[in-house]
Structure formats: C-alpha cells, structure tokens
Amino acid sequence: MGLSKLLNHVDRNIRLNKHFPELNALRNILRNRYHWVLNTFGQGAHIRVGGRLPVTIPAEFGSREVEHYEVEAVTAIYEWLAEKPASLFIDIGCSLGYLSCGVLWNAFDVEVIAIDADIHSLAATRRVCSLCKQRSNRLTLMNCFVGPSEMADPHDIEKVEQNTLKRLEDPKITGDPGTTNYVNLDKRSRSIHVPTVTIDQIIGSRTSNRQLLGKACLVKCDIEGAEELMLQGAHQALSRHRVWMLVSVHPQYLHHYNSSKSRISNIFERYGYEVKVLSIDHEEHWMCKPKL
Numbered sequence: 001m002g003l004s005k006l007l008n009h010v011d012r013n014i015r016l017n018k019h020f021p022e023l024n025a026l027r028n029i030l031r032n033r034y035h036w037v038l039n040t041f042g043q044g045a046h047i048r049v050g051g052r053l054p055v056t057i058p059a060e061f062g063s064r065e066v067e068h069y070e071v072e073a074v075t076a077i078y079e080w081l082a083e084k085p086a087s088l089f090i091d092i093g094c095s096l097g098y099l100s101c102g103v104l105w106n107a108f109d110v111e112v113i114a115i116d117a118d119i120h121s122l123a124a125t126r127r128v129c130s131l132c133k134q135r136s137n138r139l140t141l142m143n144c145f146v147g148p149s150e151m152a153d154p155h156d157i158e159k160v161e162q163n164t165l166k167r168l169e170d171p172k173i174t175g176d177p178g179t180t181n182y183v184n185l186d187k188r189s190r191s192i193h194v195p196t197v198t199i200d201q202i203i204g205s206r207t208s209n210r211q212l213l214g215k216a217c218l219v220k221c222d223i224e225g226a227e228e229l230m231l232q233g234a235h236q237a238l239s240r241h242r243v244w245m246l247v248s249v250h251p252q253y254l255h256h257y258n259s260s261k262s263r264i265s266n267i268f269e270r271y272g273y274e275v276k277v278l279s280i281d282h283e284e285h286w287m288c289k290p291k292l
Contacts, residue, residue, distance in 0.1 A: 044131050050074025053102030056131045060177055061124070066098055072279040073246060074102065076287050077218070080244065081107045084216040090202065091115060092146050092230065093222035093248075096180065097125025104132045104139060113202065115142045117183040117194050119167050123175030126168065143167060145185050145196040146223065148232035153195040157205035160195055185226045185257070198233025203241055217243040222283075225253025231267045238271040242290040245273075249284040 045062025048054050050071050077099065080087075086109045091100045094114040103112050114125050122141045129139055143164040145151075167173065183194070199219065219237070221230055227247055237243045247264075254260055261284075268275050268288050278285040 049102040052078040055105040073285045087216040090219045097128040121180045147229045200236040220246040222248040225250045228259040245288040
C-alpha cells in the first residue's frame with residue numbers, strides 16, 4: 001500500500017470509528033500532519049480524477065471522492081485528449097481545478113485556460129495544478145464571467161489575465177480548502193468588479209496571435225444555469241471554429257436566466273451540432289460536437 005493510500009486509510013478509520021465520535025479537533029490536527037508527510041515525502045496525493053485521469057496534487061486537496069467525480073464527463077475528456085493532441089481546453093467554472101489539472105497531467109501539448117468568477121477558486125486551481133512540472137506556460141487563469149456580447153466588458157483578454165495574476169498576489173487569497181465560493185452571473189460580486197467576457201473574445205485572443213491555428217478546442221462549461229448566456233457570446237466559436245462543448249446543464253437554475261433546455265438545444269441545432277446526454281445527476285452533462 002502506497003503512502004498516500006495508507007494515510008488515507010488511517011484517516012478513514014479514525015473518522016468512522018464509533019469509539020471516537022467527538023474527536024474532530026484531533027482529526028483535524030492529524031489531517032494537517034499527514035498532509036505534511038504526504039507533501040514532503042510522498043510528493044502529494046496520487047488520485048485519478050473521475051477514475052480516468054491520473055494526477056498528483058497537494059495532499060490537502062486529495063479527496064477520494066474526486067475519483068468518482070462526473071465519471072462519464074471525465075471519460076469524454078479522456079477520449080478527446082486521445083483523439084485531439086495539441087489542442088486547447090477551456091475550463092469555464094473551473095472551481096478547484098481538478099479537470100484542468102487532469103488535462104495538464106495527461107496531455108503535455110494541450111493549453112489549458114481555467115476560468116472562474118471566484119478568485120479564491122482560481123487560487124485553489126493554481127495550487128491543485130502546482131505539482132505538474134510540465135504545466136509551465138500551458139495554464140492560464142482568468143478571473144471573469146463568461147456571457148453574451150451585450151454583457152461583455154470591452155476588456156482586452158490579456159489585460160484580464162494580467163489582472164487575475166495581480167489579484168492572486170494578495171496573501172489573503174490562499175485557495176485553502178473551504179475558502180472558495182460559487183459566484184454566478186445572477187450573483188455578481190459588488191465589492192470587486194469582475195469583468196464579463198465572451199467565448200469569442202477568448203478564442204479570438206488565441207487566433208489573433210496564431211496560437212489556435214490548426215488546433216481543436218474543447219470548452220467545458222459548468223456555470224449553474226447561465227449556459228444559454230454563454231452560448232450567446234459564442235457565435236464565432238460555434239460557426240467558424242467549430243469547437244466541441246462539454247456543457248453541464250442545470251434545469252433547476254435555468255429559470256433564473258429565462259432559459260430552458262429546449263432553448264439551449266435549439267442553439268446547438270441551429271449551428272449544426274449533435275448533442276449527446278452523457279449522464280444525469282443533479283445536472284445534465286451534454287457533449288456537443290459539430291456534425292460532419
């Protein structure tokens with residue numbers, strides 16, 4: 001049994017032992033200690049995101065639940081990476097960055113753009129990806145919303161990237177587990193302005209300097225009901241660049257944006273896309289690919 005599995009086994013037995021029902025404080029102390037041991041001697045926790053993408057990440061983010069995370073969607077990413085080398089992966093609503101990390105570890109020629117409106121999530125993403133030595137110059141972090149053209153700010157994408165890095169210099173933004181938040185288009189932060197950009201702006205920034213020339217692109221989107229708004233800013237992405245999209249559709253939140261599943265599927269149909277529902281849990285996971 002490897003060091004990572006051994007220490008997780010000890011943690012699980014302490015947590016589930018009926019003789020220690022009130023020792024959460026002790027467990028937290030022990031958890032910090034074995035995280036230190038894993039990071040120092042085991043070079044982090046070794047897990048498979050979604051059971052398919054092997055990664056090594058800082059131990060404090062090494063939840064075993066991640067190995068069962070959105071298995072069908074992760075499998076679709078795994079198969080995409082095998083078919084589309086030297087491509088671009090855009091992770092909208094990256095949260096803690098497990099999918100971005102999985103792509104970096106398993107495709108050394110793929111550029112990853114991780115996007116979240118919550119700066120703390122981006123700090124966590126940077127930490128989760130930090131042990132991938134091959135990530136240099138392949139991971140871009142963007143603190144912004146992704147929406148339609150009429151909501152987009154006239155921001156230069158490079159400026160958004162620079163401002164993100166500047167915000168991440170704040171020592172109070174640690175990315176520690178438990179510090180991240182969900183920040184959606186219907187719950188914009190009023191204290192700090194978070195810009196809105198479009199998919200077309202992001203992809204346009206890559207095509208203008210020829211980075212996307214000849215590359216395939218997969219856009220993963222998990223933005224809690226604002227899926228149609230994102231698509232309204234993706235005309236060039238869908239019509240010209242013919243990107244693939246792995247979209248988490250949230251039926252329970254669509255009414256917040258006067259949207260519906262049929263409206264979203266109609267957009268893909270209008271652009272000549274095939275939509276396949278990979279799985280349904282608390283959301284629906286759609287793989288949307290251009291028809292030949």
